[in-house]
Amino acid sequence: MNAKVSTVLSRDSFEKALRVKGAFYHIHHPFHRAMYSGACTPDQIRGWVANRYYYQINIPQKDAAIMANCPDAAVRRLWLQRILDHDGDEDSAGGIEAWLQLAEAVGLTREEVIDQRHVLPGVRFAVDAYLNFARRATWQEAACSSLTELFAPEIHQSRLDSWPAHYPWIEEGGYRYFRKRLSEARRDVEHGLGITLDHFVTEAQQQRAFEILQFKLDILWTMLDAMSMAYVHKTPPYHTVTDKQVWHRGV
Numbered sequence: 001m002n003a004k005v006s007t008v009l010s011r012d013s014f015e016k017a018l019r020v021k022g023a024f025y026h027i028h029h030p031f032h033r034a035m036y037s038g039a040c041t042p043d044q045i046r047g048w049v050a051n052r053y054y055y056q057i058n059i060p061q062k063d064a065a066i067m068a069n070c071p072d073a074a075v076r077r078l079w080l081q082r083i084l085d086h087d088g089d090e091d092s093a094g095g096i097e098a099w100l101q102l103a104e105a106v107g108l109t110r111e112e113v114i115d116q117r118h119v120l121p122g123v124r125f126a127v128d129a130y131l132n133f134a135r136r137a138t139w140q141e142a143a144c145s146s147l148t149e150l151f152a153p154e155i156h157q158s159r160l161d162s163w164p165a166h167y168p169w170i171e172e173g174g175y176r177y178f179r180k181r182l183s184e185a186r187r188d189v190e191h192g193l194g195i196t197l198d199h200f201v202t203e204a205q206q207q208r209a210f211e212i213l214q215f216k217l218d219i220l221w222t223m224l225d226a227m228s229m230a231y232v233h234k235t236p237p238y239h240t241v242t243d244k245q246v247w248h249r250g251v
């Protein structure tokens, strides 16, 4: 009788295999490559900042959904920091405010960002898929979906390294968000990765973890596809019938 050869990955190999998924991170998307090679117009940078605002404001709701599904107080206590990072506390204004300062630094008004008039339907649907996944998945699966943050410090650093030279018209104060995320993302990943390595221990679970990480990579990539249609190819939704931004702002 043939014994089934186990293809369960060791903890180390599993972590390495998760990191290999970085090959599909949105740092490789043409829109991103254009951003850090200096090829973007001010309108393209503004479009990206205004659309990414929707991701920023959904992240703390996503993290609150994970906490709501998690019965482990020790995990919740650590996870709570993510919400404070974005929403702020009595000492610091937080990431959403820093993002609004980035918006102003690139020439947008707070009002036009906060009212979400520029948020493209494709971006909205992609971000909503992330929040909805966190609501319905187990807290360990939702924690696993945050692991694209493994690759985030590099992308924030690439902006800090390249944008000031390419886009001197962006005010320096706008870069605070990216600087702030360098250490926050590293700390988040340590926690999220620990949960994932502890929880996904069978072959089927590890395959599921790869699929969850790919789902999240798809979200980030799809957001940029929608922005490319609108700001690079100049084909935003309904462009064949109107040049007005008629799409909905969230229902």
Ligand SMILES: O=C(O)c1cc(C(=O)O)c2c(n1)C(=O)C(=O)c1cc(C(=O)O)[nH]c1-2
Residues within 6 Å of the ligand: 059, 145, 146, 147, 148, 149, 151, 152, 155, 156, 181, 220
């Ligand atoms: O600018 C980026 O490219 C980028 C990517 C990601 C990511 O990989 O999900 C996050 C962030 N930024 C970010 O700033 C952030 O706070 C964040 C939280 C999360 C998450 O899934 O919980 N991802 C990200």
